[in-house]
Amino acid sequence: MPPKPLLMIPGPTPVPDCVLRALATPMINHRGPEFAALQREVIAGLQQVYRTEGEVLIFPASGTGGLEASIVNTLSPEERVLAVVIGAFGDRYAQIAAEYGVAIRRLDVPWGRAAAPEAVDQALRDDPGVRAVLLTHNETSTGVLNDVRELARVIRARAPEALILVDSISGMLAAPLETDAWDLDVVVSGSQKAFMLPPGLTFVSVSERAWAAHRSARLPRYYFDFTRMRRAMERGQTPYTPAVSLLYGLREALRLILAEGVDAQIARHERLARATRAGVRALGLSLLAEPGRESPALTAVLAPEGISPREIRRRLREEHAIVVAGGQGPLESTVFRIGHLGYVSESDVIATLVALERTLASLGWAVTPGAAAAAATAAVAPVAT
């Protein structure tokens, strides 16, 4: 038997069998009552996940489309936007805004670090005219979790009317996020991360403040227009053909998620991340993320001196059928990333660490056999009382 394949990248994540089967549901009329009921159920589920009583819109697109939607629906040309960039996806968010002619002020944070609330506060003091702040919740390129709650608090204190737009594509359901309680205006997530679905859907919450901004926002848009989507959804429809099969999958995934609870999902991700970090450290490796801000969704690992992360990944894939992700952009030759979000278990993490240990040993790196699995297991063992 060849080794069982294990997909350990930060999205797309493995998909549970019942969700895969739901994708294969025969088509229905997207203008009929069955579709309206399907849409109603998944929206209600998304509101629970988002912890919002406001609207959550669904667009048939990748998460990047949701980021674009958050910009083009709330802003006008030349309005000033503070982009807090802590990695490749924060950079993408800023780029999208720049393409649409918004005036970008960047707060660039060294990759591997989280955004400091004081730095964001200072940037807003320096430029009181900022109309919106772009934040990344979980930065997939570096494995760093921003403290969105604290960042939002600082932003609200300094610029009460600024829009807070949040990329939570890889953060939602892996780390705590409270859309209403933290007063976030637009939060974007995507199907292929902790939602345990294939890619192709993006979810976008819209606060009252964001709706008010939307009414005067003049950036051009059609496909991603909030008003067209809201009006159609109110009638149980969509402004154009929805991605029906992915919505069937979403219904099934949300049933799984809500049966266990949102908090349980977040706790599981935190446990998987703790196990991964313990195992990696037991192998003598270092993390890219600053201590205390490590992502619960993925772990970015610095390859040991003299060993290429590409070679580590190649051996994991070819000898163990385990797929981990490479570093992005400037991190390509120094980092590999272990995804542990979505439909991933503790034994998946331990299997990955065991394979990593063997791979490093085969590359001449000194390891204590069994150390990684032992450390990971200990890290998630229940505390004796």
Place this chain on the structure above:
Amino acid sequence: MPPKPLLMIPGPTPVPDCVLRALATPMINHRGPEFAALQREVIAGLQQVYRTEGEVLIFPASGTGGLEASIVNTLSPEERVLAVVIGAFGDRYAQIAAEYGVAIRRLDVPWGRAAAPEAVDQALRDDPGVRAVLLTHNETSTGVLNDVRELARVIRARAPEALILVDSISGMLAAPLETDAWDLDVVVSGSQKAFMLPPGLTFVSVSERAWAAHRSARLPRYYFDFTRMRRAMERGQTPYTPAVSLLYGLREALRLILAEGVDAQIARHERLARATRAGVRALGLSLLAEPGRESPALTAVLAPEGISPREIRRRLREEHAIVVAGGQGPLESTVFRIGHLGYVSESDVIATLVALERTLASLGWAVTPGAAAAAATAAVAPVAT
């Protein structure tokens, strides 16, 4: 046993079992070699379907997103565009362009008729500065097929450098279309029509003339940007996470389509349309489409005087489990539409006609029992030699 459900709307269409099963394929790394091979195969298949040697790009979006892509990638603000509108989807195409600040000149044709080549020629003579012409191949709201070949010939003769942008979302694979031979610049299609897939993918061909226009086109775009997509595809990747499960389905659907051949698909649609028209006429009903320009993908039927199309659809659905589509916009109270594109057989069409006959009889309309099925069968019977 309850009646077997039959989905007879102009998209989403029924999906073959093997394609449904392919949707349930477990996830892979979208940056890895398996994905590159998958993408290569489906692009080559799309080129065959499109009859082009040029690029066909795939975006994770509904067909409306493809229409938006065709506009924002080739035009600049205030450039003049001739929108040839023969129904609701032509109107949508014009609206998308208008949202982006393009100057629209509309050629409005009464709904139910095709665009006359002379009228398009006259419009181009009246406005020699037209940069692009928007055409609908098959108008889904009225069941009318435009003669794109002849329209393109007239446009090329009068305005050799104008871009010809074509919405072939419901036309591709149902009616002949030759991207290269007819010199079409951007042709948009979508997964949920004759491709026999669920919605969620749009396909966009780009001619050399369109690439040249793209280089100086200044409308803002990110998600739908041609250059980002082309560059990523050249490396076997995508600029953001692709809709992997739908691409697996597409591979399977293209294998089915190409095994039989594109011409065979088109011939099948023509046969289904002929059978539908014959059956509908045998019931004493009239078509919305002008004679000679009826769509091979769907048939828009005028409800008999005094009988509401909504009631016909309700009885078809509740008593026969057959779903047909309503009329759109101004046609809502006069028209219903029978879709016969995608994974639809002659027996599906005949079952629909039989149920329609019974439904009309139950509503007091005089019919000869068996007439619709007999006429449909005769219409597709092989000619004795």
